[in-house]
Amino acid sequence: MSYRAPVAELAFTLRHVAGLEAALAGSGQGDLTLEDAQAVLEEAGRLAGAVLAPLNRVGDRHGTPLNDGGITTPPGWREAYRTFVEGGWNGLSAPESHGGQGLPHLLNAACTEMWNGANLAFSLCPLLTAGGIEAVEKHGSEALKAAYLEKLVSGEWTATMNLTEPQAGSDLALLRTRAEANGDGSYRITGAKIYITYGEHDLTDNILHLVLARLKDAPAGTRGISLFLVPKVLPDGSRNDLRCSGIEHKLGIHASPTCSMAFGDGGGATGWLIGEENRGLACMFTMMNSARLGVGLQGVAVAEAATQKALAYAQERRQGRAPGAGEGGASPIIAHADVQRMLLTMKAQTAAARGICYLTAAALDAARGSEGQDAYDRASLLTPVAKAFSTDIANEVTSLGVQVHGGMGFVEETGAAQLMRDARILAIYEGTNGIQALDLVGRKLPLNGGATVRAQIAAMREIAEGVLRDNSPAFGHTAARLRAAIESLDRATSFALRALGSNRPEEALAVATPYLRLFGLAQGGACLAKAALAASAAIRAGETDPAHRARIALARFFAENLATASGGLEQSVVDGGGFVQDAKIALAS
Amino acid sequence: MSYRAPVAELAFTLRHVAGLEAALAGSGQGDLTLEDAQAVLEEAGRLAGAVLAPLNRVGDRHGTPLNDGGITTPPGWREAYRTFVEGGWNGLSAPESHGGQGLPHLLNAACTEMWNGANLAFSLCPLLTAGGIEAVEKHGSEALKAAYLEKLVSGEWTATMNLTEPQAGSDLALLRTRAEANGDGSYRITGAKIYITYGEHDLTDNILHLVLARLKDAPAGTRGISLFLVPKVLPDGSRNDLRCSGIEHKLGIHASPTCSMAFGDGGGATGWLIGEENRGLACMFTMMNSARLGVGLQGVAVAEAATQKALAYAQERRQGRAPGAGEGGASPIIAHADVQRMLLTMKAQTAAARGICYLTAAALDAARGSEGQDAYDRASLLTPVAKAFSTDIANEVTSLGVQVHGGMGFVEETGAAQLMRDARILAIYEGTNGIQALDLVGRKLPLNGGATVRAQIAAMREIAEGVLRDNSPAFGHTAARLRAAIESLDRATSFALRALGSNRPEEALAVATPYLRLFGLAQGGACLAKAALAASAAIRAGETDPAHRARIALARFFAENLATASGGLEQSVVDGGGFVQDAKIALAS
Structure with a gap:
């Protein structure tokens, strides 16, 4: 099967996890309604499914041969690019003054996700152009802007x-x-x-x-x-x-x-x-938050694509008889608990990463409004987590996607392997994930003397308290497990801040990677719980959409089966860093 | 760089973790000395490095075109196969009565690892033949044996x-x-x-x-x-x-x-x-322990190859200045803590998986001797762990190998990506890792009313006690962390056995995968600690080989940075299985 844009789920996350209303209100486009946003999402999703997705396997097979210094893109690529720019999608969040649509980063994030989910190799091109737009707009002379900005925004170049x-x-x-x-x-x-x-x-x-x-x-x-x-x-x-x-x-x-x-x-x-x-590096740094967020969104995108593909396969493929399946032939493999565990892991990690990325985009939007620097600092804190956590889970989710397919997953024909291969670059480019972790611990935790990270942890705590208050049995151990993850993050944060200020800061940097993972689990779990709380409220208000119950079940699965890693990560952060003293010995032989 | 057989490390593991002396004594070849074994390892290692490794990239590039029903192996393949069979390697552990060498499984395991580390695609062929030898020898009629066994043992067919x-x-x-x-x-x-x-x-x-x-x-x-x-x-x-x-x-x-x-x-x-x-399936089952162990060894092998490649690259590639590096140019990336963390993770996981696989091979050997059924049951218990843990970490280690290479890792030229691609089948074939986990929990834990698994846990505990007694400061928190992992495994085992006997056995099966991982961490940590204890004793006895200190540092890294995941896995086992009730809801939308 091919990618289908999950518009309803994205819209729900935008509203109830990331605060789309606030982003729309602050966009300077006061007349932009939720209905407008929904229409944008639906159109962008249609483009993803109808135009970009069918070219994904074609592109993988054809590649881009180089002849006499020129490169030929795969069949259909040029037409798709034309459709993309003619629809005005290239300048979605670019300033209106240069021909863009001026939409919030948040809405652009969801569209970016859909396009990359349909076709990562294609959508990388506009992602790069977006970086160029930002650089020229923020740092270019008036002459450069006049000469180049509109052509970049339109996608002509x-x-x-x-x-x-x-x-x-x-x-x-x-x-x-x-x-x-x-x-x-x-x-x-x-x-x-x-x-x-x-x-x-x-x-x-x-x-x-x-x-x-x-x-x-x-x-x-x-x-x-x-x-x-x-x-x-x-x-x-x-x-x-x-x-x-x-x-x-x-x-x-x-x-x-x-x-x-x-x-x-x-x-x-x-x-x-x-x-x-x-001052070239300073120019690069101003682009970095949105470029890194863009790569994080690519991680979410390819994870979503892998999840959809694995789900579809698991519903069709029949092997073995599941407990309680009754008489008849073999059950679809989705009926087996171990396959369910893989699919739920894929779905929950994807949704958690999506929440983190959207929160980051919302913070970038808020930074343009009245919240200003605080929101910008929050975006800066979240950006390395959005980039690295999302792309780490993209590797895991796409590999699970292969696993769900069994032997078929190892055969290129099904496309599951392509998603795994495509995803593998994401943890490397735009700053390796190791560098993201160093950035998070070394530069972002100390922001405002630690006040930025503390405020973020406090916001997570509030969500965990909300789950406790909700008290719906469907949440199971969600509140307790989420709370434990957040407290682990809090203690690990204190340790890291202390270590950074000590005479052995390298011990904090040595454990930056498990720290980032811990942050991602706590923040991701909080995002899922926030969505689940909104779903729970909707159920109480009489809504019968089965997706609401799915959201609660997913938050619970994440808390009970994935966020449980938090305690061990805290331990690795707090006393794992000693290896730097022995590493030379251990790696010598 | 190409694969180099780590003969000294394998020999140390064979002796001090898996008990090579006992296997040699019980092999029915009473005159086989440690020196003989060492000579076999060195020759097999030479074959791996000199003959098989140089063909690994060639094979990846050429593939095996099919023409008119015939398949052409890549250039050099036929010559290498001839060298392999002429050296008598094909029948290393096959019975002498049919032209084999009758060497212990344990020694064969180390050779299998080296050949697969050098060239997985090549070594798969003799691995399949070994399965055929076993099937015909154990279940074939005398006529079949007479017609086919010697040709299979020699490798002529x-x-x-x-x-x-x-x-x-x-x-x-x-x-x-x-x-x-x-x-x-x-x-x-x-x-x-x-x-x-x-x-x-x-x-x-x-x-x-x-x-x-x-x-x-x-x-x-x-x-x-x-x-x-x-x-x-x-x-x-x-x-x-x-x-x-x-x-x-x-x-x-x-x-x-x-x-x-x-x-x-x-x-x-x-x-x-x-x-x-x-009764075909029964014939298959008798081959299964050694075939699955063979795939586990392939996991160890490709993980070792990836670790060697990443280590070599990290020693050469220079980026950034490491803390305390002094003046001068950029440092080799191996000097950076985050790269050390990746390399140590690779090395420690590989060594842990190796220990588990060798223990399993030693149990198969012991089953032929006086220990008999108990040892066979132990091999049966350990086999799914050897297969699934080793191949799961093979995916992780080869992916880390790509990561250490940065952008170069994503380019096929370096060969890091090939190892990751090659490794990906291992968790799928010869019974997916999900099926290994179900086998472990559903069939192996109940062996002898749980006595087999309890005895294995008791053996792990003894090693942890040994670390406590050793009391060398170089062990850091090893004893405590290993102990915690073993106790987590013990409690998770009690839970699983109880759940299997209850009216909801599917909740135990639903968490079989985290249970298997927990088993692997505890058993793998115990294997590393056992090697480290032998190293510590050697140091006390005056040996100055720096590899001894490396073994202690590696066991410590594993305990402090990887075995720390055990508590969370225990939680996932004990109350994660509830998802089976909600899975249909959560996966519906």
Whole structure:
């Protein structure tokens, strides 16, 4: 089966977990109603299901052959891209002043999820363009904006991010690409970049490369890096001195060309500075929250796709007779408890990650409104969790998807394996998940002296209290298990903050990964519980939608079967870090 | 880098965790010394590193094209197979009476690990043949043995297992392949099988297919299944009526042909009964312990290969400056705590799984000696853990291997992704890991009224007590954490045994998967601690091998960072099973 956009579930999460009403009210588009939002979701979902999803397997099989420096996208790709931009989807949350729709990040998050769920390799292209829009809008000169912003917002042109070089992956201080002022406001760029997503393609006439490079005499390290806009086609219509010199043979996202780029083989590519000289990294940082959230949403998306596929297969495939199945042939495997456990794990982890991502998007929206800096700090705190937790569970969920299919899962024909292969990049790009964890512990916990994280934990506690008050037997041990997870997070947070302030901060950083997982479990469990509380209230109010009971059951499953890992993670955080003293010994032999 | 057989570490584990001396003494080859064993390991390791490992990437790239019903193995494959059989490796643990070497299962386990670590797709072929040897030896008539056993033991011919049909994967009751007596002692076989590993290849002149089929008028279900030997080439030199009708396009193990087999297109393939009519499943069961252990060893093997590759990369790749690294350029990433955490997780999980698999092999050896049935029961208890825990961690470890490589891991060139792809089948074939968990809880815990599992837990406790007595500060919290894991396992076991005996046994089966993981953590931690205790004693005795300190550090890491998950798993076992009541609701929408 192919991906179907779960519009009703997304809408429920937007409203009852992330607060869509507030985001709409604060969007500066005062007349935007819930009905409008619903209409946007439905249209975006239709696009996902009807246009993007059918191309997902095609893209995996065809890949993107490179010939004479040009790349051919798979059959149907160009038409789909045209449909996408003609629908105005490319500029959904871009400013209206440049042709965008100015919709809240929150609504854009749900649409991003649907498109990526239908076709990750395709949807990566607009995701990159969104980063370019943000960079040019926030840091570009008026001239750059005038020349490029509308074309990016409309999707007539796409954008790329050129960070990585062979010797500089996670460590941008090692960058070697060089820039030299031409004296006319432009710069000459020379160097080689790798892993450039959609660095070359045939979807549009022009591609705008955002390139990190080092000016002559710039300070060493990350304080000597500047950001440049380097178009494939120059304003005078001539080709710039840059080319795709190769593409990678990758595990997944075969239809997303991953290019090696050569800038300045013929003497220098022409580019223009974005922001100030030597402040390129600061420009990157302003884009980082939304780019990382975008990758987190990709994790949710591919996890949702894998869950749908596994559910459909489990309803059809018949093996064995389930207890209490009565006479007759074999039962559908969904009737077996162990298969149910896998499917529920997939569904619960996906919904938990979705909640975290949407909360993060809502915080970005709130940061533009009256809440301001507090909301921005909350978004900053949640962003590494949204990125890393969602993409970690994407690996787990897509692998479970293969497992549910049994031997069929290992055969490429079913598509379950593709989702697992595609998902595998998400924990790596846009900052590896290890780096997200270091960011969370080292930079985000100390925000406002710890007040930001404490406030977030307090909000989780309130939800757990709500479950206790609800007192519906359908919740089982949810309140107790969720409470335990939150208290584990609270104690682990205190430990980390203390350790950071001690003379051995590396012991806090050594356990950043289990800390992030613990955060994700507590926050994810709280999101599911919040949705379940809304469902419980709706049931009490007489609503009979069976999805409400499903929400309570899912929150309970998560609390009783997954959040139970919290105590062990707390232990690993609090006294697991000692390994840094012995690691050299243990890894020597 | 390519795989290097870790002979010293395997030898240490064989001796100090699994009891190699006892296995050698009980092998009926009283003159077999530790030095002989060491020589076997070293030779087998040389074969792995020099002959099999260099073909691993080649095989992945070439695959096994099917032309006119024939399959071409990748370049070098035939020569490697010849080297393998000419060295006498194929019959390492086969009975001497039929040309084998009669070595203990334990020693064979270590060799199996090394060959599979070097090249999983290649080594699968002899693993299948070993199953064929066991089936014919234990259940075949004297005539069958005389005709086929020596050729199988020498490796001149290979064997396959033909179980699966499109409608019958985990559920063999659904088999439809038919057999009819010819009246001359032979049978006519007709039907279609899928997922037949090495069902066709060009390594040998003949292939012996072991085929499960249903006799006319046989009882329905699994009690009506018989096992047949169906050779590709008949004794008179003519081709039998069977052919490879297709091969699968798979996620991994590309060089291992996965065939669809058509039996009897021309009226019926000729086969001979193995064992009694309608008792085919019983024949399968006797092979199951060693076949499942073989797959567990494949998990250990591919995890070891991934760990070696990641370690080598982490020592070379330089990014960022580690705390305390002093002046100079970037540090090798192995100096970063988060990378150390990943590498230690890989190494510790691999070593833990190895310990469990070797313990299982030692129990199979002991079952042939004076310990008899008790040891056989212990092997039966440990087998599903050896299979499922090892292959679950193989998925995790190979995925971490990709993560350590960062962006390079997602590129096929490095080979890290291949290991992850190859590993993914292991949790599926030879009984999915879900089925292993059901086997452990439903069939193995009740063995001898629970006495078998209790004895195993008591043995783990003794090791934890040993750590407490050792009292070396290098153990950190090892004793406490290991003890906690064992007590969690003990309580979870009591719960499961109670639930099995209650009127809701399905609640025990619903939590079989977390129970198996808990078992693996406690048993794996105990294995590492046992190795560490031997290392600690060696240090006290004046040995200066740095590997001894590494063993203690690894046991500690496992206890403090991985075994900590035990408490949460216990919770999931004890009150997680309630989801079976709500699962239909939660999965409905």
